[in-house]
Amino acid sequence: MEIIYLDFPFDHGALSGGDRGKVIAIGYFDGVHLGHRKVIGLAVERAAAAGRLSAVMTFHPHPKEVLGQGGQYATSLTPLDEKLRRFQKLGVDLVYVVRFDRAFAALSPESFVQDMLFRLRIEEAIVGFDFSFGSRGAGTPELLARLAAPSLEVHVMGPLELDGGKVSSSRIRAALEQGDVGQAERLLGRPYHISGTVVHGEGRGRTIGFPTANVQPDGAYVLPRLGVYAVTVHAAGAAYPAVMNVGVKPTFHENGMDPKLEAHLFGYEGDLYGSRVALDFHAFLRPERKFGSVSELVEQIGRDAATAQELLNKTE
Numbered sequence: 028m029e030i031i032y033l034d035f036p037f038d039h040g041a042l043s044g045g046d047r048g049k050v051i052a053i054g055y056f057d058g059v060h061l062g063h064r065k066v067i068g069l070a071v072e073r074a075a076a077a078g079r080l081s082a083v084m085t086f087h088p089h090p091k092e093v094l095g096q097g098g099q100y101a102t103s104l105t106p107l108d109e110k111l112r113r114f115q116k117l118g119v120d121l122v123y124v125v126r127f128d129r130a131f132a133a134l135s136p137e138s139f140v141q142d143m144l145f146r147l148r149i150e151e152a153i154v155g156f157d158f159s160f161g162s163r164g165a166g167t168p169e170l171l172a173r174l175a176a177p178s179l180e181v182h183v184m185g186p187l188e189l190d191g192g193k194v195s196s197s198r199i200r201a202a203l204e205q206g207d208v209g210q211a212e213r214l215l216g217r218p219y220h221i222s223g224t225v226v227h228g229e230g231r232g233r234t235i236g237f238p239t240a241n242v243q244p245d246g247a248y249v250l251p252r253l254g255v256y257a258v259t260v261h262a263a264g265a266a267y268p269a270v271m272n273v274g275v276k277p278t279f280h281e282n283g284m285d286p287k288l289e290a291h292l293f294g295y296e297g298d299l300y301g302s303r304v305a306l307d308f309h310a311f312l313r314p315e316r317k318f319g320s321v322s323e324l325v326e327q328i329g330r331d332a333a334t335a336q337e338l339l340n341k342t343e
């Protein structure tokens with residue numbers, strides 16, 4: 028998969044992206060959820076049928092973050108690297124990552140179509156029903172189709188419905204905020220996933236009988252609700268069932284701290300410091316709490332571990 032970073036105003040060389048015609052899916056695609064996969068899947072399918080390149084155009088950072096419409100967009104379900112890995116798995120040939128800044132945001136819908144899509148040799152574009160583009164988000168899918176005709180064909184995908192609502196990134200964020208990783212998994216079509224590196228913690232885990240790998244996320248991922256989860260940890264070339272705390276350890280830290288991700292892996296013995304790991308969230312077990320003593324905490328972690336093991340055995 029080729030990745031081309033575009034910065035406005037565009038460098039003409041970079042804009043060419045090769046001479047072959049392209050079928051492109053356009054969107055921010057945070058989460059690369061089931062709805063996004065329908066849009067991207069159609070681009071891959073149609074490109075293969077027509078002997079064209081399949082492409083995705085995405086934007087970075089989040090338009091709402093740049094335009095100051097919400098601090099929560101500083102975090103993502105799929106930070107850029109994760110998103111690119113997901114596109115690759117879907118069989119995409121080429122990705123344009125368009126730097127979203129105020130200059131790009133001010134581009135007129137006409138200019139977006141003429142100066143970008145036409146120049147990139149896009150022959151077909153696929154967008155979701157709620158796609159917006161150009162200055163103040165004035166461009167709708169209908170306007171895109173009108174401006175692009177007749178040389179560029181536009182397909183608009185309707186919303187994908189599941190569990191009584193539209194599949195959307197904001198619905199997945201809301202589910203994670205509640206700790207409902209099961210719902211997030213249904214909407215994503217895969218478990219919610221965070222990748223990162225194992226770093227040193229406070230060295231307490233081993234002394235209480237539960238060593239925990241402290242995972243420093245690779246990017247600004249949305250963190251699920253603070254609490255205890257049954258997870259799978261992909262580490263050292265294998266997948267381990269594990270119990271994880273996403274929390275601020277109130278038992279030890281009166282004044283709070285940044286939330287940490289800590290996983291105790293079942294059936295693992297060894298050293299993970301510096302390893303790259305990936306976490307898949309399967310189930311929320313309980314909220315984090317402050318315990319009156321370390322022994323009460325340790326007893327509870329023992330029960331959490333048993334619950335997680337039982338749950339994970341069932342789903343395997």
Ligand SMILES: Cc1cc2nc3c(=O)[nH]c(=O)nc-3n(C[C@H](O)[C@H](O)[C@H](O)COP(=O)(O)O)c2cc1C
Nearest residue numbers: 228229230231232239270272276277278315316331
């Ligand atoms: C399954 C599990 C559940 C936990 N639950 C809590 C909790 O409810 N409250 C809390 O203060 N700490 C909780 N912890 C965090 C422990 O306090 C932490 O793992 C321990 O202090 C070791 O930290 P360290 O790895 O930085 O040394 C939990 C840890 C695990 C693995």
Ligand SMILES: Nc1ncnc2c1ncn2[C@@H]1O[C@H](COP(=O)(O)OP(=O)(O)O)[C@@H](O)[C@H]1O
Nearest residue numbers: 227228229230232233238239240292298299300
């Ligand atoms: N089963 C296991 N689960 C998690 N980490 C383990 C396990 N066995 C050994 N380890 C190692 O122990 C470290 C965690 O020990 P801990 O005492 O909690 O230290 P720290 O506070 O540095 O995380 C992990 O980073 C990993 O290298």
